[in-house]
Amino acid sequence: MAGCNNCSTGNPATVGGCQNNGSCGTGDCNKMNSFDWLSHMGIPEVDKFDIIEVKFKGGRKDYFRNVDHLQLTTGDPVVVDVPNGHHIGYISLQGELVRLQMQKRKIKNDDNILKIYRLANQKDLEKWQEAKNREIPTLYRSKQIIEELGLEMKLSDIEYQADNSKATFYYSADDRVDFRELIKILASEFKIRVEMRQISLRQEAGRLGGIGVCGRELCCATWIHDFKSVTTSAARYQNLSLNPSKLSGQCGRLKCCLNYELDSYMAALKDIPSVDKPLQTEAGPAKLQKTDIFRKLMWFSYNDDNNWHSIDCERVKDILEMNEGGIMPFNLKQDKAFEGEVETGKSNKDLELLDKKFSQSKKKKKRKAKPKKTGVDSLSVQPELKPGPRQTTTDRTKNSGQKNRKGNRKSPRNQARNQGSPPQNTQDAVNKKEGGQKTSKKRNYNKKRGQNRPNNGNTNEI
Template structure:
């Protein structure tokens, strides 16, 4: 997404909206919440909720108290309280919706120990903050080189500076536990700042870095998805998907989160289907289920002695055959039921636009040519007859 104030530089690259990549109107940010209560006034006698949601780099959001009763709106850059010093962030939500968001994330709205907002950020604060942001890529590169020299099996994926430049948080991913005490000493000596190492999962790494998925849209985890539920291969089996890890895995290397989106609908539809391991007893032999199509409500069966030939049966037909088998009755063959479903319907293509075939413009030309040839021949005959 992009706000109206985003522009393009002379070299064709996006220049942003004069905030160096951080949208002032909050239109380009991740996990943005629409404030549908902004145009509504509070009832008489009710005080404005002093909670404020502030967004920092990427998708990190935290809640603060507006104890100074500052006039804040979405997009304001503020200086917030941290353990030591201050941090710079952008206001993403104010008012009663902050209370709803806090309850959703299981944070007590009446908690008085929440950090506070000091003030609106001055131009000096913003300049210092942007200077630190510009150093993050170079520091991330140097920290990766230090980790490689120490032979640490970890990947530093992102670096986030504190607003006052006194501290930097390094986000990393690793399979096992990593002893990075020597790495912290080397980085603190090289960069002259306080270092904090924070391990994140592979899904959280993709959320912070962002990207484009195989569907052509931005990653769900970096735009709107906040909770990461476990995804198993059973979700792909229920949806009749091929277990190809290259197609089912996302940019994080794990199974795609979108496999869970329609899983409940498939499970609900499969409740009315016969079990996948059902067997049909016929006079020609035992038949096994090979494939199920939930949308067409069709099941394909094949005989034990002839597994290459499949016979399509409807869901109701399979239930009918299973009911007969429970009464110890065998049907003659699957072909009798499959013949009822194999009635070929003639495809009739209607001319919806009022046009004929694609060669409709070629036929008149050919006819006209033939007419011209005939006329020319008749003229030649007439001329030869006169001359004679």
């Protein structure tokens, strides 16, 4: 389904919700209407309020009298009387709620309220659409003229009247601007009556629209119509950092949402004592660092230390009374030394649990290094034999005898000899060879000598 006349998505079509040609149930593409909660309550028609709220471009609303008692429905386009012509708007509210809105905006019910002519027909809507198509080209050309004249003003929007005889130029400026020459040029070029209307930066943001830091559409572009002043004291009461980049909106002014919760903070601040100077204790002067308004907790630090101590507001009041009497407690939580710690009842247990959780660091188990894989099989490689202390022949025979008794195991030196490995020390090998030859010669000589010697008992040979 195509969009309505207020959008640029397509041609006007019959809307299924309110059965209105060229308007949706909200009456506009940006601003929301006031909800008529009295529409189904069956109020007698005799007492029905005859003034109707009509909505125009950019959320602008005005009130008109239904003199002819027309049967109107919310969202119907109507032709209304305006100074020097007529205009078309959409009905946004009717009935008893209009009386309340007029009282809220302090609008008097007198003869200054203009009347409604009739319901807009198709010819009126087509003529109004032709006038609206002139707004964008006129806006671009007007900005060029302003730059040529060197005027310090920002043109934000243009609204053409439905009879195509008048145009309202909305601009914003910091100082007063002399635009008399500008009006003459615009009137001669576009052949219309020109009205210059200065608006605030918040109203400009509401007309342009946008998305806020919260991710939603701007409040000034959806439902706020009456803008209230916002001061930095609203941020101070809520303990917000006075950072202009975070507190300011797209209009460059302080955000309107700073006033939303201000009443709740003001009510909660009544029970919190004001600390203008550090609290005097024997542990040192305690300076206020932070205040939790809704939990009624206050954090102090000794001598601008990084460690903060939290106490409740009742304890702060007690310390203030003691300081006024010239008495200093031992610390923030104890009046005297070696006294049991005072239970405040509202401690910062959640932060303490987090500190304990991250302070106990778990020791990671060291993993054993795995042996590096090589192409040679590790079982086939024999360990290298380190040279030990030099042993004599008697020591070697003793060691070999002990090993042979245990399990007839061979010494590492014999294993190396059997495997064909070279001896560990060449000098040991030479000494062993020479010693073996000498012992074999002595044995042969003793054998021969024993054969020639007569076995005559204990007689000695002469």
